[in-house]
Amino acid sequence: MGELVEIVDSLENKVSKLLHKLELLHHANSKLKEELNLAKEENQLKQNVVLEWEDKYNSLKMANTMLGSNTSKTEAKLKINTLIRELDVCIAKLAD
Numbered sequence: 220m221g222e223l224v225e226i227v228d229s230l231e232n233k234v235s236k237l238l239h240k241l242e243l244l245h246h247a248n249s250k251l252k253e254e255l256n257l258a259k260e261e262n263q264l265k266q267n268v269v270l271e272w273e274d275k276y277n278s279l280k281m282a283n284t285m286l287g288s289n290t291s292k293t294e295a296k297l298k299i300n301t302l303i304r305e306l307d308v309c310i311a312k313l314a315d
Contacts, residue, residue, distance in 0.1 A: 285295050 281295065281298055
């Protein structure tokens with residue numbers, strides 16, 4: 220009978236240790252999820268900054284093209300046509 224008590228005590232000990240490890244893992248998992256969310260937010264902010272700089276670059280490139288820089292004037296014409304099409308779409312939506 221004493222042997223059975225030792226086995227039960229050993230099992231209780233092991234279950235207790237497993238529950239403690241499970242709690243620690245849940246805590247670590249929560250912390251990692253928070254870090255992941257922060258990293259995603261930071262990544263999104265950086266992507267927004269990159270998009271802003273790309274827009275600024277494209278605007279500067281277009282301004283240089285329109286000012287007669289060495290870049291292709293065809294690119295400026297294409298951009299102007301695109302802008303006109305976008306304006307036509309906006310006007311059509313406003314007319315509806």
